[in-house]
Amino acid sequence: MTTSIMILGCGNMGSAIAKGLVKAKRHRDNTLILYDIYPDKARYLAELLNIDWVSEINQLDRPPAYIFVAVKPADFPDAALLLREWHESVFFSVLAGMEIKELTSCLGGTRKIVRLMPNLCVEVGEGVIPTCFSPSINAQEREDILFLLASLGWVFESEEKEIASLTALGGSGPAFIALFVEAMMDAGVYCGLPWEKALKVALQTVLGTVVHLKESGMHPGAFKNAVASPGGTTIAGLLKMEDGGFKASVMHGIDAAYRRASKTTDRE
Numbered sequence: 001m002t003t004s005i006m007i008l009g010c011g012n013m014g015s016a017i018a019k020g021l022v023k024a025k026r027h028r029d030n031t032l033i034l035y036d037i038y039p040d041k042a043r044y045l046a047e048l049l050n051i052d053w054v055s056e057i058n059q060l061d062r063p064p065a066y067i068f069v070a071v072k073p074a075d076f077p078d079a080a081l082l083l084r085e086w087h088e089s090v091f092f093s094v095l096a097g098m099e100i101k102e103l104t105s106c107l108g109g110t111r112k113i114v115r116l117m118p119n120l121c122v123e124v125g126e127g128v129i130p131t132c133f134s135p136s137i138n139a140q141e142r143e144d145i146l147f148l149l150a151s152l153g154w155v156f157e158s159e160e161k162e163i164a165s166l167t168a169l170g171g172s173g174p175a176f177i178a179l180f181v182e183a184m185m186d187a188g189v190y191c192g193l194p195w196e197k198a199l200k201v202a203l204q205t206v207l208g209t210v211v212h213l214k215e216s217g218m219h220p221g222a223f224k225n226a227v228a229s230p231g232g233t234t235i236a237g238l239l240k241m242e243d244g245g246f247k248a249s250v251m252h253g254i255d256a257a258y259r260r261a262s263k264t265t266d267r268e
């Protein structure tokens with residue numbers, strides 16, 4: 001049976017989800033349709049991916065079974081007005097910081113809501129996708145939804161109270177990793193390499209380290225010790241990085257993202 005899937009909001013995250021579903025070819029079992037308040041965005045992406053789009057919600061014959069809502073939280077109340085009549089649809093929210101109870105109250109009445117916190121790596125099928133469900137979603141529906149989301153990366157059920165931490169670590173994480181890769185590339189350039197070669201080496205080093213850590217199950221500290229021989233070049237580099245507070249800086253950065261995601265400033 002085909003499931004109709006709408007992506008509402010074709011910005012960074014909506015586009016990444018659409019591209020991920022198309023890449024995984026999971027959309028072939030489904031009808032995928034795009035909508036954005038700015039129609040050119042939906043049209044451009046739909047043409048790129050060879051899928052459908054609408055310029056107005058009321059152009060649809062019937063409500064989609066699944067709706068990925070990928071607008072900024074501040075735009076959600078307006079978007080919800082468009083969706084209030086669709087009582088049978090399952091709403092997938094990627095909105096940072098908005099709990100299922102707030103989403104439900106904006107949409108009105110009992111709704112089927114999936115709250116997920118993906119990151120932009122869903123575009124290449126390597127996302128991290130913590131997921132929680134409103135109680136109105138039954139076991140079979142959960143199974144079908146997890147199957148669909150698995151095409152976008154590593155999906156797992158989570159408690160809503162963990163979502164703020166997972167937003168800081170997984171949702172924002174690609175930006176932190178990209179900053180680190182950029183710093184490695186700049187360092188390579190500083191040491192005399194052309195930026196293209198420095199970037200390639202930085203990327204392959206990050207990839208190789210990640211694959212090694214995943215496959216070996218080693219603690220990152222033990223792997224670091226294996227690279228850093230006594231009195232060698234690596235330990236000299238590590239000392240300089242710790243002089244600059246590298247590890248504390250990363251930890252404080254992720255904590256700041258966590259505080260923002262949980263909307264609290266008073267946690268000690």
Ligand SMILES: NC(=O)c1ccc[n+]([C@@H]2O[C@H](COP(=O)([O-])OP(=O)(O)OC[C@H]3O[C@@H](n4cnc5c(N)ncnc54)[C@H](OP(=O)(O)O)[C@@H]3O)[C@@H](O)[C@H]2O)c1
Pocket residue numbers: 008009010011012013014035036037038041070071072073075078079094095096097117118119120171172
């Ligand atoms: N980016 C990430 O890495 C990331 C990670 C995890 C979660 N998220 C969540 O994903 C959501 C979207 O973030 P984003 O980075 O993709 O933002 P974005 O690039 O600004 O995309 C949002 C899109 O929704 C459109 N829009 C606004 N109001 C609408 C409405 N009523 N109906 C239909 N479309 C509407 C916007 O159009 P206009 O530009 O014309 O206003 C824009 O194209 C946010 O809630 C964020 O918390 C993002």
